[in-house]
Structure formats: structure tokens, C-alpha cells
Amino acid sequence: MAKALVSAVIELLATITDEKTRQLLKLVTGVDEEVENLESNFKAIRCVVEDAEEKQFTNKSVGHWLESLKQVSYDMEDVLDEWKTTYHEFETDLTNEGEEGIYVHIKKKVRLLFSRFPFSHQVVRLHSLAVKVKEINEKLDHIAKEKERYQLATRTEMKQPRRLESTSFVDVSKLHGRDAAKNRIVSMLFGGDHDEDWEPLRATFQQGMPGTRILVTTRKEPVATALGSSRSQMFHLNQLSDEVCWSILSQMAFVGEDDDELAKNLEDIGREIAKKCKGLPLAAKTLGGLLREKKTRNEWQSILNMAVDDRSEKWRLDSPSSSSSTRRAHHLRLRMKEDYEILSADSIIGIEKLRSLVTIGGCELSGEALQKLFKRAKYLRLLDFALLRYFRDSVEVKEIPNEIGKLIHLRYLNLSDSKNLSELPEEICELKNLQYLSLYDCCGLEKLPDGIEKLINLRYLHTWGCWGLKYYPKGIGRLTSLRELDRVIARVGDDSPFTFRVKRNVINHSDEFSIGDLENLDLLHGQLYIWPEGGSVNEEEAKRAKLHKKRHLAKLKLPLLDMYKIDQLIEALNLPPSLGILYDADTTVR
Known part of the structure; x- marks a missing residue:
């Protein structure tokens, strides 16, 4: 886990040291050198992390060292995210004001702002981030020096120890009446807490013949200790390849x-x-x-x-009320009504550093509870209200507060099955790092945010089952990073024959998504469902879609309604032979 986290930070560091973003670094004296030192330290530490992850089981100090490294890595990831967001804001300004060097452009802006106002929000943020970078570098310097104390070896390849094959000569089908005892023993091996429970089991183990050995497998070290095993007798299995x-x-x-x-x-x-x-x-x-x-x-x-983000770190499956260590987790899963009450009561310690929140169960999460969460857990990367939507009821979300716009680090947002959710706040468009947005079966949703084009890193937009949507905003056509767009309502012609005659391409000038707005979505994969809206097909607009350039698109799905109109559309789209066409007979919903 630690190595993956360190590697991710190194990759992020590489993205902010390219030629473009380096110009932004020049605005703050000394930051360029600090970033280079950070990159050097992280690369040196990455070489010994694998050895540290093995030794942490026998040396608690190494475990504490790893935890410190993880925390610094998380902090650095947060700072780099903020830095990239600031850069995107400057880049947007640059696009709006004409082509010139970003460094020259920003210097002009800084002079203008400081001549009129006592401070500039963006410039102040840059200096604030520079201070954080310096503080993190000091911590990382200390961690890098401390690693020498533990004599950690450099690893180029992780050797997997050979595991002895296990076997059993018991015919389980012929065993009867032992389920209760078996379940109790299994429960204890998974983490029994009471010493008196162990006595009968321990006594049984001590009755073997001289020279015999008993192999106990468990996920918890205290269980092995309770059975009388010394540290030298414990064998910690490595992760699988x-x-x-x-x-x-x-x-x-x-x-x-x-x-x-x-x-x-x-x-x-x-x-x-x-x-x-x-x-x-x-x-x-x-x-x-x-x-x-x-x-x-x-x-x-x-x-x-x-499965995105750093979920490889152990998820905390217990209730947040069970222990302080659980409540300090970076990744949290809420599964019971009591858990949501704890969330609403602001009693999760360290929630400010929470990275992932997954909810399971048929509870309703109020807008007030979410408002509190978004104000405090500002470093969230993953927010999933419907992880097990296929197996049980998901959490009911009726309202998304405006504060969600403050979660600038958010990558993954799953709001599926929120049937009473009628709208998304425009503030959701401030999530410039968002890559995945799932709105499956949000059948009460009436519109998508008008500013959706600001989600410049969005790769997956799932809206299947959002039957309340009357149109899709035109800005979707500017989301050039999109890999999946499972469904879209696209205007293919104008309803008014008079307007159509006056201006042949009038549909391209409305606020609604038109068929031609697919033009720049060349990364689309998988299947795309298009509901054609409007009158006769505008051939010019359909050709502008350039579906023949979508080489990753496998299937095009169309409703089985006005076949003359559908045939017209297919002919105008000039589809490649490799693109399969499916027809949906269910035309009761759009």
C-alpha cells in the first residue's frame, strides 16, 4: 500500500514539473527547488518501502515509520491536487483572454489585482501552497533520514516465498451436528476477544503426540498470540502477485x-x-x-x-463507535443506522483526513448531515452512496448541498438509485478533478447542471434510468476526456419547419445537446444510446458528429420508434462498418 501511494505521488509530481506548470512555479520563489527535493526524496524512499512493509510485522518502529510516510504522502497528494486546480483556473483565464505565455499573463494579473485590491485570492492560495510544500519537505527529510536507523534494504524485485500446499482427508459431507462448534471456532480465529473463550481450544491443542504440529491460519496476530505462538513461530503471508x-x-x-x-x-x-x-x-x-x-x-x-483510488488500504468494517483507531481511518464504510447517526453527530475523529466514504444499507441521509460532512471532509476522493446497489437497498439521498463544490479532490461520485433527487447544484461543476459520476436510476432527476463543461477531467458519465431528464446540456460536448456516455438525448432536427428553412444549422445554437456535439468526444468506448429529439434529421449536423472517428465505440443503440427518422439518422451519421447497431423496443421512456 505504501509503495503504491508513494508511486502515485511521484507521478503527480511529474505532472507539475512539465514546461507549462513550471511557469506557475516561478511565481513563488524557491518552490521549484522544493519540488525537485521532494521528488528526489520520494524516489529514494520508494526503493526501501517493500522491505519496510515486510519488517513492520516484527518491528513496530518500522510500522510507525510507514504510517508517517503514508500521512506525508497523503498530505503531498492533497497539495498537488490544489496546485493543479489553481493551474487549471489560470489556464482558463488564459484561454479567455488570448494566447500569451502563462507566466507573463499571471504577472500582469497580479500587478493589476494588487494595484486595486489589498489581496488576490489566487495569488494568496499559491503562496499558501508554497508554505505547505516547504513544511512537507521538512517532514519528508526527517523520514528519509530516519529510514537509515532501520537498515532497510533496497528491493528491485519482490520475492514470493514458496507456500506449502495444505490438504485435508476429512469427508465434510459425512460430518453432521458440528456446525455450531465449527462456527464458534471460526469466529474466534477471526478475532475472539475474551480469554475464557480460548481455554478449551488451547487445552485441545496441547493434547497432541510429541513431535506433532498444529498450523493455525488467522487474519489477526493477537489470535496467534492467544494460542501460545511466539513471534518466531508466526509466518506472515505476502500478498499475491x-x-x-x-x-x-x-x-x-x-x-x-x-x-x-x-x-x-x-x-x-x-x-x-x-x-x-x-x-x-x-x-x-x-x-x-x-x-x-x-x-x-x-x-x-x-x-x-x-475499484478506483487507493482502496487497497484496509477498509474499516466496524462501526465508527467501536474504537478510536477505526474512527481515525482514511477510508470508511458505513453500514448501519447507528453509523449514519454518528456521522450526523460529528463524532468521527480525524474526519478532516477522510479519503473514501462508502455507504451500505437502506437509510436516508439528510442534506444537513451531508452539509456537515462536506464542510469537514474536504479531502474526500471517493464518495459512494450505492456500492452494493445490485444486492441491497442503497442509501437514499434526496438533496445534495452546495458545499459539495468544496470537495476539489473528489474523483469518484456515485449517487445511483437516489430516486427522489430532483436536481444537482451548479457547485458540483467546480469538481475539476472528478473522473466518475454515476446517476444510474435517479429517475426523479429533472436536469443536469448547465456548467457541466467545467468537469474537464470527467471520464465516465452514467445517466441510464434518469427518465426525468428532458434534455442534456450542450456542455457535455466539451468534455473531451469522456470514455463512457451510456445515454444522451440529442437534438437531430428543429421542431419548427420555418426556423429550419431560415437557418439550416439552427439546432447547433440552442442550449440543448445536439447530435453534432459528439464531434470531439473521440475517446468514447463501449455502447452509446442516443434518443433523437426534434423533427426531420439535419444532415449537416449529423455529419458533424463524426462517428467514424470514434474507433473505440462498439455499439450504437437507438429507440425503435419513427423508423423513417431513424433510417434518416443512420444514413446521415455515416457509421463505420465496425459499429454495431441495436434497437430498443421500449419507447415508453426517453
Whole structure:
């Protein structure tokens, strides 16, 4: 986990030291050198992190060192995010005011602002970030020097220790009446807390013949200690390789499947999902089971998207009220009514550093509770209100407060199944780092934000089931990073024949998304459903869509309604032979 986090920070550092953003660094004296020192320190530390992750089980000091490194890495990631956001704001100003060097442009702006006002918000923010960079560099210097104390070895390759094969000669089908005892022992091995529970089990283990050995597997070290094992007798299993995780995942996903072509078609996405398991067999089995009923690339890609961010760190599965360590988690899963009450009561310690929040269960989360959350948990990267939407009720969200616009680090937002959610605040368009927005089955949603074009990094926009939408905003056509757009209402012609005759391309000048606005969305993958709106097809506008350039698009889905109009549209779009066409017979919803 630590190595992945450090590597992610190094990648982010590389993005802010390119030629363009380096001009922004010049505005603050000394920051350029600080960033170079940071990059050098992180690269040196990355070489010894694997050794540290092994030694933390036998040396608590190394574990504390790793925790300090993780915290500094998180802090650095936050600062880099803010830096990139500031740069995008300056870049937008530059685009609006003409082509000139960003450094010259910003200097002009700074002089103008300081001549009129006592301060500038953007310039003050730059200096504030520079101070944070310096503070983080000092902490990282200390961590880098401290690593020498633990004699951490440089690793170029992680060697996987050979694991002894285990077997059993018991015919389980012939055992009866032992389920209660078995369940109790399993429960204890997963983390029994009372010493008196261990006595009968420990006594049983001590009755073996001389020379015999008992192998106990558990996920908790205190369990091994309770059974009388010394540290030298404990063997900590290493994480599985990505290849082994893929083997487990594919075995679960394709069980009973004879179609080799299907497996080959999904293998590339499957291997990416396997990497997200971070060597955890339980994660590979769970995701494999989830993928078993999913047969399309679109569905597999959705599961991959669900596994974004740094979820490889242990999720806190207990209630936040159980212990202070749980309440200080960077990643939190709320699953019971009491959990949501705790969230509403502001009693989660360290919520300011929360990175991921996943909710499970059929509870209603009020706008007031979300408002408190958004004000405090400003470093959230992942916010998922419907992780297990296919298995149980998701959390009901009726209102999204304006404060969501402050979550500038947010990458993943899942609001699926929020059936009573009628609108999204315009402030959501301030989330310039947002990559994934899921609004599946938000059937009460009446409109998308007008400023959606500001979501410059958005890659996945899912709106299937948003039957209350009357139109899609034109700004979607400017989201050139989009990989998935599962559904869109596109104007293909004007309702007024008189307007159509006067101005042939009048539909391109409305506020609604038109078919030609697909022109620059060349990264679209998978399947696209288009509901054609308007009268006769405007051929000029349809050709502007340039669907023949969307080489990653596999299928185009159209409603089975006015076939003359649909045929007109297909002919005007000039579709490539490789693009499959599907017709949807359900025309009761748009």
C-alpha cells in the first residue's frame, strides 16, 4: 500500500514539473527547488518501502515509520491536487483572454489585482501552497533520514516465498451436528476477544503426540498470540502477485463458461481489475463473483471504475463507535443506522483526513448531515452512496448541498438509485478533478447542471434510468476526456419547419445537446444510446458528429420508434462498418 501511494505521488509530481506548470512555479520563489527535493526524496524512499512493509510485522518502529510516510504522502497528494486546480483556473483565464505565455499573463494579473485590491485570492492560495510544500519537505527529510536507523534494504524485485500446499482427508459431507462448534471456532480465529473463550481450544491443542504440529491460519496476530505462538513461530503471508489474482478472479468470473472469445475479449479489463485487488485473495474472489453475471465490456469497465483510488488500504468494517483507531481511518464504510447517526453527530475523529466514504444499507441521509460532512471532509476522493446497489437497498439521498463544490479532490461520485433527487447544484461543476459520476436510476432527476463543461477531467458519465431528464446540456460536448456516455438525448432536427428553412444549422445554437456535439468526444468506448429529439434529421449536423472517428465505440443503440427518422439518422451519421447497431423496443421512456 505504501509503495503504491508513494508511486502515485511521484507521478503527480511529474505532472507539475512539465514546461507549462513550471511557469506557475516561478511565481513563488524557491518552490521549484522544493519540488525537485521532494521528488528526489520520494524516489529514494520508494526503493526501501517493500522491505519496510515486510519488517513492520516484527518491528513496530518500522510500522510507525510507514504510517508517517503514508500521512506525508497523503498530505503531498492533497497539495498537488490544489496546485493543479489553481493551474487549471489560470489556464482558463488564459484561454479567455488570448494566447500569451502563462507566466507573463499571471504577472500582469497580479500587478493589476494588487494595484486595486489589498489581496488576490489566487495569488494568496499559491503562496499558501508554497508554505505547505516547504513544511512537507521538512517532514519528508526527517523520514528519509530516519529510514537509515532501520537498515532497510533496497528491493528491485519482490520475492514470493514458496507456500506449502495444505490438504485435508476429512469427508465434510459425512460430518453432521458440528456446525455450531465449527462456527464458534471460526469466529474466534477471526478475532475472539475474551480469554475464557480460548481455554478449551488451547487445552485441545496441547493434547497432541510429541513431535506433532498444529498450523493455525488467522487474519489477526493477537489470535496467534492467544494460542501460545511466539513471534518466531508466526509466518506472515505476502500478498499475491497480479497474475495469481487474475487467475483467481477469472476462475470465479468464467466458471461454467465455454465461450473462449468472451474471456479473451474481457481479459485486458479483467487484468486491470486484478491489479486493484493489491494481492488480496478475498478481494479477487469477491470481484470475480461479482463479474460472473456480467458479460459485456461496459459492465466490466463499470466494476473497474468502482475499484478506483487507493482502496487497497484496509477498509474499516466496524462501526465508527467501536474504537478510536477505526474512527481515525482514511477510508470508511458505513453500514448501519447507528453509523449514519454518528456521522450526523460529528463524532468521527480525524474526519478532516477522510479519503473514501462508502455507504451500505437502506437509510436516508439528510442534506444537513451531508452539509456537515462536506464542510469537514474536504479531502474526500471517493464518495459512494450505492456500492452494493445490485444486492441491497442503497442509501437514499434526496438533496445534495452546495458545499459539495468544496470537495476539489473528489474523483469518484456515485449517487445511483437516489430516486427522489430532483436536481444537482451548479457547485458540483467546480469538481475539476472528478473522473466518475454515476446517476444510474435517479429517475426523479429533472436536469443536469448547465456548467457541466467545467468537469474537464470527467471520464465516465452514467445517466441510464434518469427518465426525468428532458434534455442534456450542450456542455457535455466539451468534455473531451469522456470514455463512457451510456445515454444522451440529442437534438437531430428543429421542431419548427420555418426556423429550419431560415437557418439550416439552427439546432447547433440552442442550449440543448445536439447530435453534432459528439464531434470531439473521440475517446468514447463501449455502447452509446442516443434518443433523437426534434423533427426531420439535419444532415449537416449529423455529419458533424463524426462517428467514424470514434474507433473505440462498439455499439450504437437507438429507440425503435419513427423508423423513417431513424433510417434518416443512420444514413446521415455515416457509421463505420465496425459499429454495431441495436434497437430498443421500449419507447415508453426517453
